[in-house]
Amino acid sequence: DSGVTQTPKHLITATGQRVTLRCSPRSGDLSVYWYQQSLDQGLQFLIQYYNGEERAKGNILERFSAQQFPDLHSELNLSSLELGDSALYFCASSASQSGELFFGEGSRLTVL
Amino acid sequence: GENVEQHPSTLSVQEGDSAVIKCTYSDSASNYFPWYKQELGKGPQLIIDIRSNVGEKKDQRIAVTLNKTAKHFSLHITETQPEDSAVYFCAASIGYSTLTFGKGTMLLVSP
Numbered sequence: 195d196s197g198v199t200q201t202p203k204h205l206i207t208a209t210g211q212r213v214t215l216r217c218s219p220r221s222g223d224l225s226v227y228w229y230q231q232s233l234d235q236g237l238q239f240l241i242q243y244y245n246g247e248e249r250a251k252g253n254i255l256e257r258f259s260a261q262q263f264p265d266l267h268s269e270l271n272l273s274s275l276e277l278g279d280s281a282l283y284f285c286a287s288s289a290s291q292s293g294e295l296f297f298g299e300g301s302r303l304t305v306l
Numbered sequence: 307g308e309n310v311e312q313h314p315s316t317l318s319v320q321e322g323d324s325a326v327i328k329c330t331y332s333d334s335a336s337n338y339f340p341w342y343k344q345e346l347g348k349g350p351q352l353i354i355d356i357r358s359n360v361g362e363k364k365d366q367r368i369a370v371t372l373n374k375t376a377k378h379f380s381l382h383i384t385e386t387q388p389e390d391s392a393v394y395f396c397a398a399s400i401g402y403s404t405l406t407f408g409k410g411t412m413l414l415v416s417p
Contacts, residue, residue: 196349227404236312236409237350237395250404284349294340295405297349 197221200285200298208306212273215301219266219287225249226268227295228260231282243268275305308333310398312408319386320416327411329396330378336398339372339379340405344393353394354381386415 197220207213219226228240230253239252243262254260257275262268272279282302286295309332319325331339340355356363356370356379363370367386372379383390393412397405 196351198349229407234409237407239404239406242404252404286349294352294355295342295350297342297351299347299349 196296196298198285198287198296198298200283200301202301203299204302204304206304206306207275209275209277211275211305212271213275213303215270215272215283215285215303217268217270217285217287217298219268219285220289220296223287223289223296224266225288225290226262226266227286227288228254228268228270229284229286229297231284231300232280237284240270272303275303277305279303280305308336308398308400308406310396310406310408312396312411314411315409316412316414318414318416321386321388323386325383325386325390325413325415327381327394327396327413328378329380329398329408330376331398331406332377333398333400334374334377335400336377337401338399338405339370340397341368341370341381342395342397342407344395344410346392350395383413386413388415388417391415 199218224245230238240254242250260270282300286297337358342350344350369382393410396408
């Protein structure tokens with residue numbers, strides 16, 4: 195158990211809809227990262243937050259947004275969903291702005 | 307930005323054999339190279355990492371080597387066991403920047 199909690203574990207929705215994925219980092223970790231994992235693209239970095247502030251942005255679509263709250267949990271919002279958004283979304287946390295990442299078990303999104 | 311290539315995409319070995327996974331990176335400024343193991347239904351977990359000031363690091367049956375001149379690094383697993391079966395990801399980063407991952411290698415160890 196990494197100590198990172200993600201909900202929901204599975205989510206099935208339709209195209210055009212909006213979903214929110216939630217992540218609770220390990221106790222004391224200030225950095226939260228979001229990654230998208232698909233079969234052909236591996237682990238794609240989406241965005242990083244550190245202590246409530248956005249620190250780095252990767253290949254995150256404009257339809258996607260994220261935030262980190264004062265209690266350090268984070269949410270990833272995916273809107274106007276398309277079939278291609280179907281993937282496994284991982285949250286990871288770390289104690290600082292770098293170093294070992296601790297991954298949650300992921301949220302599997304299926305867009306029909 | 308950084309680009310990490312990983313080979314092979316799949317690797318099948320017999321129990322007891324050695325397995326080698328190779329990665330190349332594009333940015334010569336990268337100085338941190340971790341390896342993550344992802345078991346079925348779980349998130350990736352760090353198994354070993356190396357920084358650019360060393361050429362090799364070992365931890366029991368696993369080792370990582372780094373060739374900065376050639377910009378490649380490798381994961382070596384000796385005496386493989388069925389529980390080594392998983393997807394392995396290499397990654398690279400520059401200083402405190404975020405990690406760029408390779409696309410992964412599915413390792414299957416047959417008894």
